[in-house]
Amino acid sequence: MDLFNTIKKDREYWLVDQVKDESVPDQEYIEVFGSLLAEWRENQVAYLSLLMDATYEDWLLDQGFRKVSTIVEYTRELDESFAGEPGISVEALSDGGMSDSDFAELYEQCRSGSANKNKLFTIEQVMESLENELGLEWRASCFIFRKSGEPIGLSIPIIEQGTVDEGRLFYFGVMPEWRGKGYGAALHRISLQLLKGIGATTYVGSTDEANHRMIGIFMRNDCVLRNRKGIYRIDR
Structure with missing residues (x-):
């Protein structure tokens, strides 16, 4: 399964949403997103907006992200x-x-x-x-x-x-x-x-x-x- 849904608009933006699966280890999410982030940088896209579990926040801030807000999901x-x-x-x-x-x-x-x-x-x-x-x-x-x-x-x-x-x-x-x-x-x-x-x-x-x-x-x-x-x- 894909661990992230991604919408790409040329070099303007990438919109990325983590697909939560409790059976997937945290390290696997970090490795997969790390590869995606490297690709974003290589392609020189203007910005990347990400929805991801807050447990990864410290790591994301270390990568250069800033936090915008928090969303809640209802079902x-x-x-x-x-x-x-x-x-x-x-x-x-x-x-x-x-x-x-x-x-x-x-x-x-x-x-x-x-x-x-x-x-x-x-x-x-x-x-x-x-x-x-x-x-x-x-x-x-x-x-x-x-x-x-x-x-x-x-x-x-x-x-x-x-x-x-x-x-x-x-x-x-x-x-x-x-x-x-x-x-x-x-x-x-x-x-x-x-x-x-x-x-x-x-x-x-x-x-x-x-x-x-x-x-x-x-x-x-x-x-x-x-x-x-x-x-x-x-x-x-």
Whole structure:
């Protein structure tokens, strides 16, 4: 199995996420990541952003990384149906009811005011990454939530890279003016049903440990804490 999932964008960035497996010795993780880090340096990529268990923190700091923050991962089985919310409609971007530019504006507004500290990309880079990471049919994975015709949030359900049934949300967000009214949990439940629809049997969601609003959404939808990882970054 791969011990790290890696997304590479030319010489701009590498995004690396440790795949936790209790049967793998710590030294093996260090050796594998050490090789990956050497490759990153050899290729002269601008920066590397890493999600890795905090038990490796001292070693990572010695390699030149700085700590950005800590994320928490929550999970639950998708073994039931999740009811929709009365008055809320769901449409895919591929349905044609919203332009790509309007979707980009919705995305930007949904992520404004976020408690997440690891802000890596401009909205232009985000839109570029959607096609790079999700493929040519990326619009079919992007869903817009509306109430009375007004966009109130969005969700991008995907199957995690390297798995066949682990559901993730590439992004999930609620418009600022609709936060704190219970809609976040409702839209998240709809997103869990969307994940079921693409074949996910489990859900894993993550957020910054400072994002208490999102953690509350996880807990209201019966997700349980699975793991904590540090966010680390190194620049060339």
